[in-house]
Amino acid sequence: MTPPLVLIVDDVDHGREICAEYLEFRGFRVATAVDGLEALDKAFELLPDVILMDLSLPGIDGWEATRRLKADPRTRDIPVVALTAHALASAHERAKEAGCDSVVTKPCLPRDLEAEVRRQLAGRARVTEGRTGT
């Protein structure tokens, strides 16, 4: 069985690198994007299982990208976990409004990030099962 594919979107190199390296180490397939536009392209092209979306991005930012993904039937069901260094509650609310399924505040432990990814995958699995069941 193919390991789940995680699309990591972050304009900061080390942020992208830490996530990618750790998740690969933990057995996930990983794809990366450096901005919103690339994230959208990759998402439509690869249809990943989970997207980790940094919100502060050049060009199309994380919020906008998420809105577009959630507006498209192809990518609508892919869980989007927002990653943000904005600790203010308003940033979290805006992320939820844009359609993000959960929000993780940076800095975060790679271990915690993996746990969130697995949680989203499990949730998606339940939703998919539910759908096939109907």
Place this chain on the structure above:
Amino acid sequence: MGQLVEVKAQSPPVRSPEAGSTARLELVEALLAESEPRPCAVLVLRWLVRYAGIERGLCAVVESDNGRLAGLAGIGVSPSAVDAFSLALGDTTHPLLVTLTGAEPVAFHSSGHALLRPFETPLGSDSFHAVPLTRRATGGELGPGLLLLTGTDNGPVDADVCWAAELLGVRLTSLWHHRVQMDERRHKRERGWLFGLINAVTDPILLTDADGRILIANAGAELLLTADEEKSEGRRRAVALNNMLFSASLFTAAEGSVPTRKEMLLVDPTEGQDLLFEVLSTPVKIRSGETGVVSVLRDVTDLRRASEQIEENYRKLRAAEAEARAERDRLDLILNSVLDPILVTDPGGNIVLMNPPAERMFTVAAGRRNADAERRVQANDAVFTSFVSNLYAGQSRRWRGELSLLDPETGAAVPMEAISGKVMAKHGEDTASVTILHDLTEAVEKAQLYEQIKRHSEELREKVREATAELAEQNELLRRQAFQLEQASAMKSQFLANVSHELRTPLNAIIGYTHLMLEGVSGDLTHGQRDKLNRVDSNARHLLAIINDLLDITRIESGKMPIQVERLVLAELIDEVMTEVEPLIAGTSLAVSRSLAPLVPEIRTDRQKVKQIVLNLLSNALKFTPHGSVSIAIDYDPGLEEISVAVADSGIGISEENQRTIFEAFGQTDGSYAKRHGGTGLGLSICRRLATILSGRITLESRPGAGSTFTLFLPRRAR
């Protein structure tokens, strides 16, 4: 009572010269010619002396009114002896009275001198005859009288004597009879007059006996006090009532012997209304030993009514007078209190009344008499008179104008406004005129003053306008400043958010890479490498905690900490907190307990912030208590409606000095200790600020070495 010896009459009668038929006829004629008893008796006695040989004689007649046998006339007897002769008829055993009841003459003579004592015959002789004046036996009844005669020896009485005695008896009886008839007729007539008289008096008059029975009443009294069966029920009842009232009044009147006067209320039996009477009661003797009362009732009802009316009228008059006086006083008061001069003039133009301000202008005060003042007053008078004459020259009832008068004292010109009005009598003729003057000096001054005020007011308005403009400018400036401040504040918040963001990004890299290495992503680590990487991790996390706390403080201070008030059951919250600190407790040997007072109500507050505070206090207690115990106690003060959460430990305690600074940022007693336990030094500072924005407070009780108690107080409802 003395005894008389009765000697039976003997026959033959007393011897005497026989009177012839002629003498008897003479006597009869003489008697018939006489109409009075006494001369009749004298005629008979004289006749007896002349024709029957009588020496002395006395005629005594029965006076039934007095109950006596009394002397009427005598011959050869002194008049005083005749008058003195008197025998009570009640003494029926007296020999003379016994004789009186018979028809036969009786001869008396004393058998001893004591026998006639103490009776002394007026005849001055022991022997005499008593001859009744009637020859008919009276059957026990008393005859008309007796003749006592002497000079007839003791033999039988002469026939002439008996004849003359009987004749006298007949004549006297006839005379008496006639007299009684006459008397009765006269009495009847007089009675009629008397009744007419008292009935003519409209006032009720009545005579009552001692028992109050009415003896005589005039028509007026009868109307009031008597009513026979034919009269109406109401009338009889009224009469009964009147009788009762009247008797009661009599009862008191009869007490004395002097006339009494009193008032009495009776009922008019015909009209039914109350009548007021003045009763004059006079005690009178009605029979021997019996006293009655004559009462005269005078109806004073109308009199009283009239007198009351008069009194009332008088009172009204007095009141009217008082009112008129008060009215006049009021008028005077008004006139005198008016500051404007008021003058009343008669149609001839003469001033008849002035109030004090008018007097000041038109008279010279006694103490300030001088030529100037006199002249000015005269001038004023002339001006005034000429003004008032306008009123009479025209048809108008009013005249208005302006006068220029002079102040008598100072000579200053006083401009006056004047209004005159005619006072008309009922029929339209002028009786007087009233003039009111009004000093225009003040008005002129006022006008000037008004101008001045207006000018000042305008200046003021100008100043206000300028000030307002300036104020507006200032306001605008302030508004701009406020806007700038707002912008600055927003920029500051943004800056802080950015700082936070910018600090977090590298921190994320540090923590991320450290963990990658610690997780063995880059291969196995030596013990020393792992140890050092753990320190990097620990410091990075500490830095993160500081950044988070700083962000909190900044948000609270800039008022940007959002509050979400919701229902909160504290016990549930404490359970949550306990669960979260479970790993922390597990790492210690502390005895941790919690207690909850009964009847702690729900509160409304920001759950997340309360949790943050309690978590912080409890973490601190656990961190700073090497051994011993930590307790959480929840209590409620119903009086203050305040809930408290007390976190007590038996830890190291805080010195008094440090207690003052411990709630300040970075105010921890010992920075190194804090760091060792992962504290930022901002926790209590944040807790206190959070408690404040929840309308609560945090207190501290502690002694070094004896533990600390932090207590969070919260109102039932956060404001």
